[in-house]
Amino acid sequence: MTLLLGCDFSSSPTRQKPIVLALGGAQSGCVQLTKLEHLASLDAFGAWLIQPKSWLGVFDLPFGLPRELVAYLQWPTSWPDLIRHYAALSREEIRATFAAFCNSRPVGGKFAHRAADKPAGSSPSMKWVNPPVAFMLHAGVPRLLDSGAHLPGLHEGDKSRVALEGYPGLLAREVLGNRSYKSDDKTKQTPERLIARKDLITALELGQTRLKLRLKLTHAQRDMLVGDAKGDSLDAVLCLMQAAWAQERGAPGYGLPPDVDPLEGWIITALPESDVLPE
Numbered sequence: 001m002t003l004l005l006g007c008d009f010s011s012s013p014t015r016q017k018p019i020v021l022a023l024g025g026a027q028s029g030c031v032q033l034t035k036l037e038h039l040a041s042l043d044a045f046g047a048w049l050i051q052p053k054s055w056l057g058v059f060d061l062p063f064g065l066p067r068e069l070v071a072y073l074q075w076p077t078s079w080p081d082l083i084r085h086y087a088a089l090s091r092e093e094i095r096a097t098f099a100a101f102c103n104s105r106p107v108g109g110k111f112a113h114r115a116a117d118k119p120a121g122s123s124p125s126m127k128w129v130n131p132p133v134a135f136m137l138h139a140g141v142p143r144l145l146d147s148g149a150h151l152p153g154l155h156e157g158d159k160s161r162v163a164l165e166g167y168p169g170l171l172a173r174e175v176l177g178n179r180s181y182k183s184d185d186k187t188k189q190t191p192e193r194l195i196a197r198k199d200l201i202t203a204l205e206l207g208q209t210r211l212k213l214r215l216k217l218t219h220a221q222r223d224m225l226v227g228d229a230k231g232d233s234l235d236a237v238l239c240l241m242q243a244a245w246a247q248e249r250g251a252p253g254y255g256l257p258p259d260v261d262p263l264e265g266w267i268i269t270a271l272p273e274s275d276v277l278p279e
Helices: 042-049 067-073 079-087 091-103 133-147 168-176 191-206 219-227 232-249
Strands: 004-008 019-027 030-039 055-060 158-165 214-216
Touching (some): 004 232, 019 042, 030 042, 042 133, 067 091, 168 191, 168 232, 191 219, 191 232, 219 232
Parallel strands (some): 055 158
Antiparallel strands (some): 019 030
């Protein structure tokens, strides 16, 4: 059984707020969570990626920047060259560059967007606050590139280690709508969010999403996911479900649209102007 992983990523991981990996496998429409791993540093994340093992993973961080932004800044339009250029910048340089871009544009259209942002309901990948996804890209994607992993639609690499971009909020919203299920702020870790986590986990266990996959948990795993008020572990599991969906579609595209932009990439399971997931 192929090792599947879902990654809830942090651009500045610590022991209190680590990168969380949900590891498992899938068979006959069932996704089994095997264990959770916690990585307290970016170096630990990079080291995990280069281990001599095969895996298919979905990572909750943007893999690309908007083509409109890249063209405006006259940055490289080859994805590997763009990522290396981006990695060489400091976070302060990124913030200043993106802020200047936004300041030159009209209200209501400050940010440039990737084609996948609207279908996925995700934040623009150039956003540097709330959430700082631009810094997540800066911290995570160069390490994926350096690891030699294969990123379908973006970069040919070791096809025994396949990395795809995911977004747990896409799957969570399908079940919960606009109900919030997590918060890093202890004052907002309410009974309502606890109930939302329970409802979301139940829906995943019953296969009540368009992924048509059922999550298998032990009682202890379920209690842990319910009890994680920050939602990091549950987000990693949501990415694990998306990885299982991609595995079903298989190589070479893993369910990505056939016309995915080779600079921007795509968010797995997002619908490309369609009501139906690609088969």
